[in-house]
Amino acid sequence: MPTNNVTRFLDSRKIKYTAHELPPEKIGAVEAAQILNVPEAQVFKTIVTTREKGKPVLAVIPGDRNVDLKSLASFLNEKKMSLPTQKEAETLTGLQAGG
Structure with missing residues (x-):
């Protein structure tokens, strides 16, 4: 399982979690929850905001x-x-939005 900023943060604070791999195509929290068969509230998403x-x-x-x-x-x-456009968010983070 790849490490990312969220898992590093959780690990540094010794917070227990279960990481799951999802399909490589872009999906949102609703689709991720459906794939994992869990409530949407148990799936977390990262939102980029700008100031x-x-x-x-x-x-x-x-x-x-x-x-x-x-x-x-x-x-x-x-x-x-404010919320950047999808393209701006991807440029800021280097990550694909929705995935």
């Missing part, structure tokens, strides 16, 4: 949730957070 100045912020959230940009901006003491 006016500074580096992008990644939010790791349950598959059945959405990022509240106003709350995130407030938490980070930012005026505004």
